[in-house]
Amino acid sequence: MARIDALSIELRTTGKDKLKEEYGKVIDNIQHITLASRLKNQDLSGDPTAGTIEAKRFVNVSGKAYGTARTNGKGDYIKAEPVVIAINDDTEYLEEVEEKDIAMYGVGGLIERRTRNHQNALAVELDTKFFAEAVSVGTAFTPSAGATAVEDEIEEAIQTIETTKNDFVQGVPRNMIEIVMSPAYYGKLRNKINSISNSNNLGVVPNYEEGTFNNVHVYSSVFLPAKTDYIVMVNGAVAQPVRTSIYNPEKVQLSDATAFGLFAYKGTKAVTPDLIIKKVQA
Secondary structure: OOOEEEEEEEOOOOOEEEEOHHHOOOOOOOOOOOOHHHHOEOOOEOOHHHOEEEEEEEOOOOOOOOOHHHHHOOOOOOOEEEEEEEOOEEEEEEEEEEHHHHHHOOOOOHHHHHHHHHHHHHHHHHHHHHHHHHHHHOEEOOOOOOOOOHHHHHHHHHHHHHOOEOOOOEOOOHHHEEEEEOHHHHHHHHHHHHOOOOOOOOOOOOOOOEEEEOOEEEEEOOOOOOOEEEEEEEOOOEEOOEEEEEEEEEEOOOOOEEEEEEEEEEOOEEOOHHHEEEEEOO
């Protein structure tokens, strides 16, 4: 018996997929761990529905000789540097499926499966844009001639962030530093650590795509821009406010099809570009 064409489920190459319950088993979409939600700046003010969100950095106070404020008749004013993040990046993930296809395609919970995929696709988009922003504003890092071993190179990169001093920062605690590596570079570092007895458990955690190196969190990500070996940054260096709106499943007018999906309104901007370094291949 010839298999019947679906009405609204297309094959990835060309043409319609076929209906038949025996062919109803599917493989759920697989994706790499997404990181933006755990690395982004959470200390934001404002209303996303107004179109912008703001982060503020306060300048460090400087000590003065005793009596300076009395002589001047006032203390120093607090100095702040606001960073405005525009919610100007809008995306939709919308699909529709015919009722006949839902009934006869043979895949249990088809709409629920696709809804999960919409959320996963949005997470991938957010990671991709998060790291693109970090690389765009980050300072290029070149290891010294003596840092030929991967562990020495990464330690040198960590110290570059750790020892940063300016109007806003007087050094950075290691537990606030994050490293995101390409899989190739992560593998290089992990292979080195794994060769050492009683190493500090890089990768030996429930999620095998993250670990620690010299008290710094290390992650592997496939969403770094091309040719990027790694980014080292402080947690919260990039802000990415996101507002989503669910398009609940409903009938398409004058048809037996159901439409569903989500809308996402977001913005991505570095708030501490001085605390981001990158190593990118030429």
